[in-house]
Amino acid sequence: MGRFTLLNFVLVFWMSPLLSGGGVLCALELVGGVEAAAEPESAGPGEEEKAEQWPLTAGDSILVDLEMNPEDQDFEKKITPLFLQSDELERVIRQIGDLDAEDFRKRNDASRALVMVAAPIEHLLGGARRDAGAEMSRRIQGILNVRIKQRRLDALYHVAGRLSSRSLPGWGSRLGVMSSTFDPVSHWDLLRMFEIAAAECSQQQDREVFEKSLHSDYQSERELAAFVIGYRFLSGIEKSRVTDLVGDDEFLELAMARGRAAKGDAEVSKVLLQLLGSENLRVRHEAGILLRVLHDKDFGFAGYDRAGSRAEAVGRWQNYLGSLADDVILEEARIGRGARGEFMVLVATPPGKDGAVTPWTTSGRKLSKSGLAASMASIRPDSISFNDPAGLAVASGGGHEAGRVAVFTNEGKEIWSASGIPVEGGAAIMPGGRLLVAIGSEVEELDISGGRAGVWKMPSRILSFKRLREGRFLCAHPEAGSLAEYGSKGQLLWRVEGFDHPRWVERLESGNLLVVVDAELAKEDSDRRPNAGKMRVIETSPDGKVVLSSIHPKGVNVISSAARLPNGNTLVGTEKGLAEYTPEGYAVKVWLKNVISTIHVR
């Protein structure tokens, strides 16, 4: 037994660098002797080695730009102003209210004060603007004009990523307060980052604070607290009390389950299975994602599917979970793109001096080079889609008669391409190297030699065809005014109608849809906004039935694509250029003034 163990030990050390790039196995590598194999204690200060695994990258450039370099000694001190304490938050909210005060001086003072607030409050201002009168709206506009360029929200996202890697004590509650200012739907990605950061930074003595936060007035704060409890403190709480903590609130139950899943707690599967049957769309959708990620299995469940389809999928999950051993070990499961906020934006423009595809950070800084972007440039893409489990990307473009589609590794090596195929509606890759290309109202299945192996006949023209996940493909039907998802054999899985000529669609990880549609023109000339654009970007609920927000760029005829950034803003590509908008539709920054073919955030 001892020799066998020793042999295993030696082989682990010897083989680990050969079998992988090292990155994946770093976390699994045994360090030291037998003691190192014990279950890790709850995280405490001193886990500085985690920070070394995540060196400063191009995406962190925003931190450097704002003089918050994580490698500096006083990093913690510098990031403190980014987080509002409770009293500061109250003051900010009061000051926002004062923008509409009777007293002119009060209004002015409030304007001045709000400009100087160090923490990101643009989302609060944007939210207040919705119901504001003309004067208040104008004031908010002025404040935003000054503040918006500083990109503090971007910095906050990256700081949260750093906090989760550094596990700095005492930051959990600060994150809780800050999270309360964000809307859980429009800032979904950011709040997922907050949750894990808060959990990593929390210690035993913070437990009471989080239990209290479960009763906060703000949903985001309640969910964050539930996450932290599920991640960090659940083992110390009696099971009966757990039910009391979350009560009937399914969102809290889900948040706690998120925390448990992030810890790799296999027991949470039963909870998630139950949540699959929730009446609430967001709850069942996220529960489905968590189960998939936790078990690395997909039984076709989608929260927005018809009840019958959902029930069948739930049945498959039940069978599977029932077959598992009691002591099954699961990996930690985190949702939200980017474990620590590492993103890249690929922007495709018509061929020019700089090439057709350029990489950017999510803060709007152009990156110098990317193998993937350089390789994709040869395709002149107007559609990019990734298959992350396979580590592959598909790009298609080139127009109606002389189109190209190509498959790349994530490092940018082109491994397959076809020229002369009029791929106008997008492409996706299936297992076994088969390509699906959308042409007109057909989806053709190409075999590896480019031959036509099959065809899906669709009811109408398809645009924005892309792979969502294994066995699920999303597209828009502009003439039919619908969005639909199809399975691997072209069978319809889900559809929603009632859109005005949808020409581009993406499903966010939160389940919401980003859709480019024709803008409705006001019936009366007097109601028409001057310079109103012909298209807009809307975000809808996962079932496509409720419009949650709308971005209507001015003076624009064509919107080619849109993408959600981790800070909650949306990039919109048009024939005029590429611009970033807040969830309220306020233009933050113009990134490019070129015609944009397509954009992709990954």
Next chain:
Amino acid sequence: MCARIQQLKRFSRAVTVTWSLMVFIGISGAQPAMDWWIELVAERSLPEAVQESRRKAAEKKTEKDDKDPKKEDEEITAKLKGKVKELLEVLPKLKLKDEQKKEGEPASEKKPEKKVPVEGDKEEVEEVPGKPKEGPGGGNPASNDKEPAGREEQLSITVAMAGEILAMKNDHLIFRPVLNPGKELKLPLRKISSLSRHAPGKQPPEENDKGLEFRVSLRDGSEIPGHLVRLGDKAIVVSFAGSGTELSLPLTEVTRIERSEPLSDAAKGILPLVPGRHVAALATGEIVAGQLLPSVDSERWLRISSPILSVEAPLSLIDLLVFPDPQAVVVDVEELLAEDIKVENDGNNGEPLPVDHVEDADTGTDEEPEAAILHLVSLAPAGMLWAKKIEVDGNNLLLSALGSERVVVPLERVESLSFGHEGLPASAPVLVWGGYSDEDDEYRKTIDAIDNRIPARKLIRSRSRVPDGDFMRHLRRSRVLLVPEMEAFKKSVLKDAMEKDGRGCPSWSEVFRDFLRRGGNIVFLSPTGEALSFFNECGLGPLRSGGSGTGWEFTAEGRKLGAKVEGVVSNVNSTHYYRQAQPWEIWGAAKGGGNGAVVMGRRMERGWVMVYGADFYNTNNASTETLLRLIQFRAGG
């Protein structure tokens, strides 16, 4: 103790899990080798959407063409006359009323700006009229419908994929693609247009042939880099660069031997042609002409002998050795000269070649090789071979080439393989010369237009301003010289370049003529202004700008190009017309019978000079198709 055992058990379990996980990661992460890329050309049925779109476009064109062309011309003339009249009336009044007319006057003339094409507007595809019907279930689950064979219209696609060569034999290649490593594809060679170590569209790295010493060019177009080992009566033995394999090359097949980096200036240019004679430029600076013979004393030396003199030199002193065309007539000048100076044959000089009263070779005869399947083997870092058969045997490539049934080339020395198509020899490279073109516009756009349709290995790029050694080497390998619009050309710039960098280089005129003499084709795009003068001064003309038309179409003679372009091709901003005149064949003439032409060609020496009045700043399918056909014309591509 128990705790210890518990710990050990946990440790062992953890290790086992870890080990299994690592093996799994290792297996799933391991990818098949990505050593090679293959390119296949396949025909497939035209998608419905494209058929529909072409149908609509054809209908639109028919409607337009239905108008009486004469009437249309008359209308245009009348409109023009009217406008001129108006202008004449307005001109005297302009000074007085200029200020008043500033406001609200619409622009009467469009500036000839070059528009950036707007992409991303997907509604350009015309909608099917009427509300589309929706089936009850949406998508058709019968997904394995295959389009019925025998559709009239086909679409030609090119597929490229990375993978590993497993075997090559009997005209088939067994290939394992990276995209589906569980599959082994058996592909007929005739379906493969190229097999390369580089992804299509990617420039292979610049050849570093400094260590190659010599390059031997053969009559079939092969080029062998290596060291000259020995010279015999009938063959020269070359040690193949990088592997040491010795190849025996028949002297009757050799056209030239040159050093990769010539030491003497004489070898950098074009040597005088002496029919029936070998001409050698030595590293010491001498140029000698005569009959190539093996040296009496050493197989590592050569002898060049004529009635007047005889030279013996080590093979290593050769800078350039040009072999005569076997059909060339021997000029008996030497005999006359020898007689004149009464040179005696003392045994040191070779016997003058007998006067051969064979009639002059008919230079107008079509010397295209017989239709045969030939494959191009490009070597790394430089060189190429034409082979009749190719097989892969382990780490070696076995070729039937160079007059031998079995030539062994290590696979690691092979850069790419390009397989010939039935009935035609494999196409040779195209040299795109943009020395005086706008790099960011016409030059790049011309390449962009064709690089999807011509394999990367066959597209050589040069921006040399003078015909230096590199340019000449590229040109010698090519069958087609493509010259994008020379927008940046000025005679003064050319003169400066030649003075600065072109010392010892031949003139452009000599370069073009020599290329045509060797059977190459030249395609000039839209020469105008000073570039047109350059064209004429190089002796490729006469060519003059001509009257334009409202569009142009292929003539009966032009249809031999085989371009899939129907009807009248509309003008774009940059369409340029030339005067129809002898000796040009008119392939694309102005519509309506004017005297202008857009596509013309003429035979010169053993090649063709072609002119196409398009600069490719704006590209469309018709212009790309036309250019490709010009490139492929008589090039066997």
